[in-house]
Amino acid sequence: MRLPVVPCALSAAVCLAAAPAAAIAPERVLVLFNAHDTADEDGNGTPDSRQVAEYYAARRGVPATNLLGLACSTLLDYTPAQYTNFLDEVVRPVLARADRRGPPAFDVLLFCYRTPVTYHGGQRSIDNAMYCPGLVLQGCPTNPPVVGNPYLDPCPGVRGDGRPFRHRDNTVGFSDCFLVTRLDGPGGVWRVMDLVDQALYAEAFLQPDEGFFRGCGYVDSRALKGAYAIETLTNDPDVASGRCDSYGAADVNIACGARHVAAAGFPLRWENTPVSIGVTNAAFQDGTPATNAPQAMFYGGWYNLDAYKDVFEWLPGSLACDLNSDSLYAWQFRRPVKTFGPNALARGASCVAGVVSEPYVNGHPRPYILLYYLLHGYTFAEAAGAAMPMLNWAGLSVGDPLYAPLRPGRPKVKDERPPSFAPGFPDIVTNAVRGIECRIEVAAEAEPEAVRAEIAWGDSPAMTNAPLRGQGWYRRQRLRFPELAAGGAYWCRVTATDPAGHCATSGVLRFDVPGRRPFEGVARRIPGTIQAEHYDEGIEGVTSHGWGLPERTFRGEQGFELKPTGRPEGAPAFLDGRQPEGAWLEYTADIATGGLYRLDVVCGGFHGRGGEIRLRQDGEDRTGVWALPTNAPRAYDTWTTSSVPVRLDAGRHVLRLELLRRHNAPLDRLVFEPAEERTARPRAAAGGIDTVAPSADTRPPRCPCPPTLPPTPPDSPRWTRP
Secondary structure (H helix, E strand, C coil): CCCCCCCCCHHHHCCCCCCCCCCCHHHHHEEEEECCCCCCCCCCCCCCCHHHHHHHHHHHHCCHEEEEEEEECCCCCCCCHHHHHHHHHHHHHHHHHHHCEEEECCCCCECCCCCCCEEECCCEEHHCCCHHHHHHHCCCCCCCCEEEEECCCCCCCCCCCCCCCCCHHHCCEECCEEEEEEEECCCHHHHHHHHHHHHHHHHHHHHHHCCCCCCCCEEECCCCCCCCHHHHHEEEEEEECCCCHHHHHHHHHHCHHHHHHHHHHHHEEEECCCCCCCCCEECCCCCEEECEEEEEEEEEEECCCCCCCCCCCEEEEEEEEEECCCCCCCHHHHCCCCCHHHHHCCCCEEEEEECCCCCCCCHCCHHHHHHHHHHHHCCEEEEEEHHHCCEECEEEECCCCCCCCCCCCCCCCCCCCCCEEEECCCEEECCCCEEEEEEEECCCCCCCEEEEEEEEECCCCCCCCCEEEECCECCCEECCCCCCCCCCEEEEEEEECCCCCEEECCCCEEEEEECCCCCHHCCEECEEEEEECCCCCCCCCCEEEEECCCEEEEEEEEECCECCCCCCCCCEECCCCCCCCCCCEEEEEEEECCEEEEEEEEECCCCCCCCCCEEEEEEEEECCCCCCCCCCCCCCCCCEEEEEEEEEEEEEEEEEEECCCCCCEEEEEEEEECCCCCCCCCCCHCCCHHHHHHHHCCCCCCCCCCCCCCCCHHHHHHCCCC
């Protein structure tokens, strides 16, 4: 079906919108960092949380006296039992600084990298509670009340033209409200600092006019009330009232984002069918396929629950909000798996609004309000605040609070200066967990800069390998080289290209790859048992491939989660199973006799997954893809055996265990027995499973599980897939 075409111009009444009275001044921002954080990912001697705070203050002109270190937890969440810690470590220190007697000294609270994100077991957002911190102290001793946000603007452009934030207009009872955003998310300290540089680049160069840096606005509604026409959207009673308490009401209001993008003059790509952008049969308003979203500057849509479609090309300064139940899910916030918001941030989006847990239909930040406010010159802090329906709930906004790319009076400027590498960059660094990376940074003293990097590389000066390309536009980035040969030598050259097409090219760099060593210097013996956690010593990409993020284990910092086991035969630990798709581990093994073996993989079911694995010897497939059982016992530290025949060659060889699905079943050990001693059993998928008796230690896993949903707020339908 051909969808209605959005006109190129709207009436003057639609296009007319009031500009904000004045931007929020840097002096009105209180920057919060974790004083207990000691992590130093880039090795510059400054803890990461403080580094982000100081960097933001320097780039935005925030006074140094506006930085406040919180002596708070270094974990993501305050559990219900730690609620008083949350009050003492976060709420009271902020109130003491921000809400003294008289008018509040600040308008914006900015949480920085590695400060806690949630409380109440991942169900409530700390940032959302801090919109009105005084109310938190007045509420229930363990669970403050959910209240409406006085700054919510449910139908901007229909009833009024937006309003700047003022304390006197935004109180709950006798408690002042603040605007709250966060510089945080996946990708590490460099990626978080780049949220600032991306915002500065868009502020300098973004314009809706052709020939300038601009990008497209994407809106994704579901036509739940029919094929909407942009000219008549305001006739809908749910739009006129700003209601979002049903699927139809939410959908027609999300569609209003198309009005706002078109009125601002940016190219509009509106997908208004029952499917979402990135699906095979999705189509934009002009009938063209909506399978990709290039040059994405603004996105407002729904309902990508537990699913991120990697079809967006996020430009520097881009805004994204997908209304769904886990859009910024707490347990994936800094390590994205499937949820929309963390994946958008990891792939280059600069501002993302969402929720850490189930919000119900009318509790999620509203995409069309975000679009309206940012497109009409307001700061991101104001846009996020105006779009936030509830306080003491689940909402979370990631991005530079002062970002205002379309503020009135901006000069029209084109990016005409080629990028240049910062002194000392690019360089090559080696780390056991992250592997070998090329670090790239471009100078930004003369003007804001963001680039996309491409690396030519190979094991000879000809550099004939497929190029490595970064996803997103950044001032600084780290590109990890994939699988490398132990002890080998490689060459590379970097090209950095900005959005205007200007390039900078480095000289040729050479680097050497460290060698490998069996675990504790001793090769594993076959026949025999190989503990899953006893993979070879070496660096990421040489002896193993995981997240590339550090996990504290009995082996020191590793790229895999290793959890303690109470079973002597599995001691000291097991491989948790949380790893990216395509992860692998290698084991140097001395195989006494070549021939047929039965391989018993001792695996768990307590993550509720199965998974697929494969075993290779010196790179040669010896088992094929092998499905692990999905009906294994769910109790922690309870195990099942899944078996497969495997033919091995005698002598010293390298065995590679490939984990082919994201988040496989936990693995404890691999047991190799000659097939002649005992007939090889069929695979578990075909012939059932053998259960290993659980140990006395049945502790729950230390990794937090998804939270129990909070009670439904009044008049809010339970959120289910529309």
